[in-house]
Amino acid sequence: MPQYAILIYSPAPADPMDLTPDYVELLERYPAQVEELGGRAVTGFALQSSTTATSVRGDVITDGPFIEAKEVIAGFMILEAPDLDIALQIARLNPATRDGGAEVRPLFVPPME
Template identity: 75%
Template structure:
């Protein structure tokens, strides 16, 4: 089954772990919704706040993220879904779409040798 990277965005510099009870309840419902639509979360991770990030460009190491932006990547997960349409339907249900957003990207699979 095709796999998709789901990038979770949250307002910067918000702590992605400072969640409201409503957000937590929506997160608890999400796995069942994913399965109902025919998908499966393969793995996922939440990042610590962007304020503790370290960026490296060339030889320069600096505190913080690469970009000065209103939103930062708060985490990601890998989703298996029958096709992109199902992956998008699943992504739209993610609670992060309420105060941040999500981005769906098909994972690269090399062509057969």
């Protein structure tokens, strides 16, 4: 089954430990919703605030993300889904996309000899 990365964007640096009970309930239901659509969550994590980021560009290492932006990457998940349409439906169900957004990309799996 094809695999997809969902990059989850948040409008502000969020503390993943500061979750409301309603949000926790949505997160707990999410895996079952993924399975109902024929997908399977492989892995996923919330990221610590972008203030903890360290960026590498060539030989230069700097504190913080590459650019200042209105949205930051708040987390990611890898999932298996029958096709891109199902992966997009799964991304739309993710509670984090209600205030932010998500980018869905097929994973590139190099051929193995």
